[in-house]
Amino acid sequence: AQKVTQAQTEISVVEKEDVTLDCVYETRDTTYYLFWYKQPPSGELVFLIRRNSFDEQNEISGRYSWNFQKSTSSFNFTITASQVVDSAVYFCALSEDSYGNNRLAFGKGNQVVVIP
Amino acid sequence: DGGITQSPKYLFRKEGQNVTLSCEQNLNHDAMYWYRQDPGQGLRLIYYSQIVNDFQKGDIAEGYSVSREKKESFPLTVTSAQKNPTAFYLCASSRLGQGLTDTQYFGPGTRLTVL
Numbered sequence: 427a428q429k430v431t432q433a434q435t436e437i438s439v440v441e442k443e444d445v446t447l448d449c450v451y452e453t454r455d456t457t458y459y460l461f462w463y464k465q466p467p468s469g470e471l472v473f474l475i476r477r478n479s480f481d482e483q484n485e486i487s488g489r490y491s492w493n494f495q496k497s498t499s500s501f502n503f504t505i506t507a508s509q510v511v512d513s514a515v516y517f518c519a520l521s522e523d524s525y526g527n528n529r530l531a532f533g534k535g536n537q538v539v540v541i542p
Numbered sequence: 543d544g545g546i547t548q549s550p551k552y553l554f555r556k557e558g559q560n561v562t563l564s565c566e567q568n569l570n571h572d573a574m575y576w577y578r579q580d581p582g583q584g585l586r587l588i589y590y591s592q593i594v595n596d597f598q599k600g601d602i603a604e605g606y607s608v609s610r611e612k613k614e615s616f617p618l619t620v621t622s623a624q625k626n627p628t629a630f631y632l633c634a635s636s637r638l639g640q641g642l643t644d645t646q647y648f649g650p651g652t653r654l655t656v657l
Contacts, residue, residue: 430584435582459643461645463648468650469630469632469650469651469653470632470648470649470650470651471585471632471634471648472648473645473646473647473648476645517584517585521643523643527590527592527598528573528590528592528636528638528643528644528646529587529590529600530585530587530646532584532585532586533584534582534583534584535582535583535584
């Protein structure tokens with residue numbers, strides 16, 4: 427069973443529009459960690475955020491914001507006022523503490539295309 | 543500059559040949575990882591190492607081999623036993639080993655094509 431689901435395969439938006447990427451995860455652990463990474467066309471994965479299961483505070487970093495809701499097992503990511511440089515694939519990932527090996531389970535990614 | 547380097551960026555291999563992908567980090571990280579990415583897919587774990595001279599299989603280890611003789615280096619060999627090796631390969635490292643959860647940072651990747 428897939429542990430991380432990113433349902434929207436490709437999302438196209440016009441520049442300056444907001445875009446929200448959904449991430450739904452599945453785990454039986456009480457302690458776990460969630461991550462978002464950005465993969466621009468160059469290919470390298472860039473770390474954006476890490477959130478542990480005990481911290482449900484939403485976070486904002488510039489035009490990026492994250493909404494973590496344990497009740498719905500979701501960790502959604504919003505880009506406000508999108509720019510062409512935001513065009514990339516965005517991955518959500520889960521690390522479960524009980525395995526004790528820091529392994530990441532990745533979703534299949536959201537391809538975001540920002541049209542100028 | 544601290545970071546993770548992978549070489550080469552592009553690699554072409556004939557069927558039946560083994561090939562080794564390089565991954566080096568100067569971040570003094572204990573743990574290192576190899577992932578494979580296929581078009582339209584997420585990353586899948588091939589091998590990982592939490593300490594020098596030790597490594598474990600990930601989800602898709604068949605047809606691959608690794609070594610960890612130095613803390614900063616974690617080369618991946620794609621053997622002729624790997625049935626479909628054409629893919630994008632990403633190396634990552636994290637500061638803490640011993641299974642402790644820590645953020646993984648990624649290198650620029652190597653795109654392998656089998657001709």
